[in-house]
Amino acid sequence: MxxxxxxxxxxxxxxxxxxxxxxxxxxxxxxxxxxxxxxxxxxxxxxxxxxxxxxxxxxxxxxxxxxxxxxxxxxxxxxxxxxxxxxxxxxxxxxxxxxxxxxxxxxxxxxxxxxxxxxxxxxxxxxxxxxxxxxxxxxxxxxxxxxxxxxxxxxxxxxxxxxxxxxxxxxxxxxxxxxxxxxxxxxxxxxxxxxxxxxxxxxxxxxxxxxxxxxxxxxxxxxxxxxxxxxxxGFSMPELEKRHLFYQFHQELLLHYEKVLSGESHQLNKMLGFWEYWSLLFSNGRKLYKTLKKSHKINQYKRLSSGFIQNEAFIN
Ligand SMILES: Cc1cc2nc3c(=O)[nH]c(=O)nc-3n(C[C@H](O)[C@H](O)[C@H](O)COP(=O)(O)O)c2cc1C
Incomplete structure (x- = not known):
């Protein structure tokens, strides 16, 4: 397949x-x-x-x-x-x-x-x-x-x-x-x-x-x-492993877009575009997405997103 x-x-x-x-x-x-x-x-x-x-x-x-x-x-x-x-x-x-x-x-x-x-x-x-x-x-x-x-x-x-x-x-x-x-x-x-x-x-x-x-x-x-x-x-991956891999995946994308997009608002927009979908990965996703959307600075986004990926419950 x-x-x-x-x-x-x-x-x-x-x-x-x-x-x-x-x-x-x-x-x-x-x-x-x-x-x-x-x-x-x-x-x-x-x-x-x-x-x-x-x-x-x-x-x-x-x-x-x-x-x-x-x-x-x-x-x-x-x-x-x-x-x-x-x-x-x-x-x-x-x-x-x-x-x-x-x-x-x-x-x-x-x-x-x-x-x-x-x-x-x-x-x-x-x-x-x-x-x-x-x-x-x-x-x-x-x-x-x-x-x-x-x-x-x-x-x-x-x-x-x-x-x-x-x-x-x-x-x-x-x-x-x-x-x-x-x-x-x-x-x-x-x-x-x-x-x-x-x-x-x-x-x-x-x-x-x-x-x-x-x-x-x-x-x-x-x-x-x-x-x-x-x-x-044919089975779900352990949540801890998913968190780890998702974090690395996220960081790699973030690093890339920080490098190639000029201006924090472009960088934030790009990452928030992904979060419109990624929020579905979390039980409390809509709320997390709303909170992230309020970030005005990339450092604020980084802090929030890292915390979410490491601590918020995933949907199984
Ligand atoms: C934002 C967005 C961009 C898309 N861009 C393309 C594209 O460049 N080429 C294409 O064939 N389909 C494109 N599609 C359609 C998808 O490839 C796919 O056919 C569609 O989303 C249905 O599959 P899904 O339900 O698994 O997403 C796009 C869809 C979306 C939502």
């Missing part, structure tokens, strides 16, 4: 992947947040930096791209191959209107022929394995079927399905029945993504999705970094 970390823009960049891989573990592959071109066709250096081998040393990483034509696909494919990666993941799921309105991400799902043409052009020109990350639809949950039909003879390495439609954004729940139905109709073996937050809900899902052996987890892994290990081990 494969457990992968979902791409989460603003969270799972190279420093996060490094700190996670070194201190926590339990994840078989990490997908990068999407790489994209600017409106003027340029590529920001932050995207390149995120996939440079020296910034991902020893970590199984799959770069993800957000494109809507074969020229841009091939542009990224060359960079990704030149940096030694064997696979590229194409984002066909991003639901944000700024993206989808430009026929990118989920905005391409209603255009199966365009998806097919892009793949047919790209496949003979790259040695990279190609995987897709897709939603069930843009407006409706049956829009994925014409896409799968159009590409069914192409050598796609893997399709990861997040069974929500784009219009939902992240509301409601991931629809297991849609996933099962899509798997039944598809010649491809699907990987599952969506709303895995506890070992109990993972086990339940596993009994339903009997053909699936790759589960991708996003927000659930930010909130509980130990979820991957606990799923793999």
């Amino acid at each position: 494969v457990i992968s970390m979902a791409p989460l823009q603003g969270f799972t960049d190279a420093p996060f992947r490094n700190a996670f891989h070194r201190n926590i573990g339990g994840i078989d592959k990490f997908y990068t947040p999407f790489l994209r071109l600017e409106n003027d066709g340029s590529l920001k250096s932050k995207y390149l930096k995120d996939i440079l081998p020296e910034n991902n040393s020893g970590i199984p990483v799959i770069p993800q791209i957000l494109i809507n034509n074969s020229k841009d696909f091939l542009f990224f494919a060359k960079i990704i191959a030149d940096n030694g990666y064997p696979e590229v993941n194409w984002n066909l799921g991003c639901p944000y209107p700024m993206v989808s309105k430009r026929k990118l991400g989920s905005g391409l799902i209603p255009y199966p022929e365009e998806i097919k043409q892009i793949l047919e052009t790209v496949i003979p020109q790259t040695h990279l394995k190609i995987s897709l990350k897709i939603r069930a639809g843009y407006q409706q949950a049956d829009e994925i079927f014409p896409v799968l039909e159009a590409i069914k003879t192409l050598p796609i390495h893997e399709i990861i399905l997040h069974p929500r439609i784009a219009r939902q954004m992240y509301k409601g729940t991931a629809n297991h029945e849609i996933f099962i139905h899509t798997q039944q109709q598809s010649v491809f073996k699907l990987a599952y993504n969506g709303d895995i937050t506890t070992t109990t809900n993972f086990k339940f899902l596993q009994t339903k999705l009997t053909e699936t052996n790759h589960f991708m987890i996003g927000r659930g892994l930010i909130a509980n970094p130990f979820l991957g290990i606990e799923i793999k081990n």
Whole structure:
């Protein structure tokens, strides 16, 4: 069974992947947040930096791209191959209107022929394995079927399905029945993504999705970094060990963002972004998060966060 970390823009960049891989573990592959071109066709250096081998040393990483034509696909494919990666993941799921309105991400799902043409052009020109990350639809949950039909003879390495439609954004729940139905109709073996937050809900899902052996987890892994290990081990880690590892993980991230972000308010904002999820790890999490949000100085944040990680009760 494969457990992968979902791409989460603003969270799972190279420093996060490094700190996670070194201190926590339990994840078989990490997908990068999407790489994209600017409106003027340029590529920001932050995207390149995120996939440079020296910034991902020893970590199984799959770069993800957000494109809507074969020229841009091939542009990224060359960079990704030149940096030694064997696979590229194409984002066909991003639901944000700024993206989808430009026929990118989920905005391409209603255009199966365009998806097919892009793949047919790209496949003979790259040695990279190609995987897709897709939603069930843009407006409706049956829009994925014409896409799968159009590409069914192409050598796609893997399709990861997040069974929500784009219009939902992240509301409601991931629809297991849609996933099962899509798997039944598809010649491809699907990987599952969506709303895995506890070992109990993972086990339940596993009994339903009997053909699936790759589960991708996003927000659930930010909130509980130990979820991957606990799923793999089949039991919870001792709280003391979790505290120790989480502390190291936190310190590594903090040190990094103190170094690269200028100004305490940027550093605080970055760490508080994680705490929106990490608060779910603690029984008293909402209160701790509220207290942390009142920090005006990074030293105050450091003192509070260290105390919380070392002393506050974890949820099991
Ligand atoms: C803040 C945020 C950023 C995201 N960024 C990306 C991204 O760059 N690429 C992508 O394919 N999905 C992105 N997603 C979607 C996640 O990868 C994932 O599909 C979604 O969160 C559902 O999985 P989960 O319930 O396990 O989190 C993002 C989601 C969130 C909440």
